Amino acid sequence: MIELEDVKAWYGASQALFGVTFRVKPGELVALVGVNGAGKTTIVRVISGLVRSSGQIRLDGRDITATPAHQRFRQGDIAVVLEGRGMLPELTVIENIVIGLDGRHKDRLDEVLELFPVLRARHSERVSNLSGGEQQMVALARAIVRRPRLLILDEPSLGLAPLVVNEVYATLEKLRAQFDMTILLIEQNIAMSRKVADRLYLVRSGRIARELDATDVNALESLSQSALGIDGNR
């Protein structure tokens, strides 16, 4: 479970978050949606410990506000799949997945590859030979193999063709069914995120503007209107 309470954040003198409070319960998948510049990525950076912030962040009830970034990741608490994926293109699929992984956990690899038949088939190929969607799968596999308490996905559909996006999201559903993971999904694409999320938060101008249940179709449809600058059918 991740909880943010009255979180404010700054880039130098410029304030980007203005008192953000929300929680993702254990095993829940929650999406943060909003237009460019709303503050979604800054929320990820705050959870990761990468920007100056105030307020409180709790992971499974433990206050991690003062925990340095490298410790949040080293302890395997949080894994982030970033926009742009962060692949090492000259390394193979397997090398990219296990890089930096504690040797004791290498046996988890098989289990994770079960989820990604495409990667199993191409496990010794260089990542630079893979398509964008396949690289996104590698990034996901790298995060999942660490069995984080919290998995954060920053715009997993960015730059991918619609068919590939469907595939990435289908994998997300499989992974949810198999591992009881708490997931925070950052998305501009409301139409996609509502299919997998339990709840959505609308981020606007550095604040949580609204909380929505994924089953609340009417509210989500009004949210998708162009007044918010988001095309829900994207």
Ligand SMILES: Nc1ncnc2c1ncn2[C@@H]1O[C@H](COP(=O)(O)OP(=O)(O)OP(=O)(O)O)[C@@H](O)[C@H]1O
């Ligand atoms: N490195 C930075 N330095 C200064 N200001 C920044 C930096 N990164 C983001 N900002 C500002 O913080 C605010 C929130 O940006 P953020 O990247 O969190 O939005 P976002 O919702 O993730 O947008 P996008 O969907 O485009 O990634 C914006 O006003 C942005 O200009």
